[in-house]
Amino acid sequence: MKNSPLYKGSLNTIIMKLLEENGRMYGYEITQKVKLITNGELSITEGALYPALHKLEAEGLLDVEVERVDNRMRKYYKLTENGEKETVNRLAELEEFIRNMQTLVNNKPNPDLQF
Amino acid sequence: MKNSPLYKGSLNTIIMKLLEENGRMYGYEITQKVKLITNGELSITEGALYPALHKLEAEGLLDVEVERVDNRMRKYYKLTENGEKETVNRLAELEEFIRNMQTLVNNKPNPDLQF
DNA sequence: ATATATACATAATTTTCTTATGCATAATAA
């Protein structure tokens, strides 16, 4: 199974969207969720994910709660109030990017996206 | 006018698609074409474009012809045979990325696994 | 016992941008 490239810059938006949808998630859960939803076509590597989570937390967009489940550590992340606002912006930017790319690639002036 | 972010990795695909479409283009022409098609929402910076063109040429995906027009230099680029094949792959990957991103933001399972 | 899955983390490196700067000519506005 060949992986689709994860265009750089899209990871943060993926994380934030998943948290918006699921309330709170831990890192490993995010990697599995992305694999599941995309049928394994997108793989989030740990080397990208964990630094991204730490950075979003440092920026005040995520809050973290550490828990111990089955004697294993989990760090649950959720959007802050500010993070929720920013998620709206990121999703709008993603939509605009996709619209522009489809315009460039498909030769369709104003494609309708199913967002 | 706020620019849409150009997700890293998408520039090469944009260049190759435009060359596939237009036969041959020079760098400055590419920047103007992208601006025109996307109503100014995407701007290709020269600092990104020229190194990208040089790299694609070094990889054997582009051929270059230098011409002098109105006493100004132009470097026309076109896809090599190999470049045309690779363009097909890049476009397929882009479409897959877009499909996956739409699946993620819709939180719906991937269409091609539904039955 | 060994491999796989779960769960986090970081260091080194690479890729790919942005920003700034430079050179040069042509056209246009002040």
Place this chain on the structure above:
DNA sequence: TTATTATGCATAAGAAAATTATGTATATAT
């Protein structure tokens, strides 16, 4: 006439955001 904008290429410095490799630790299945 002089300054600015447009055309056209280029590269250096730095930042951003990945990949790859490695590390720690526990749980479960073969």
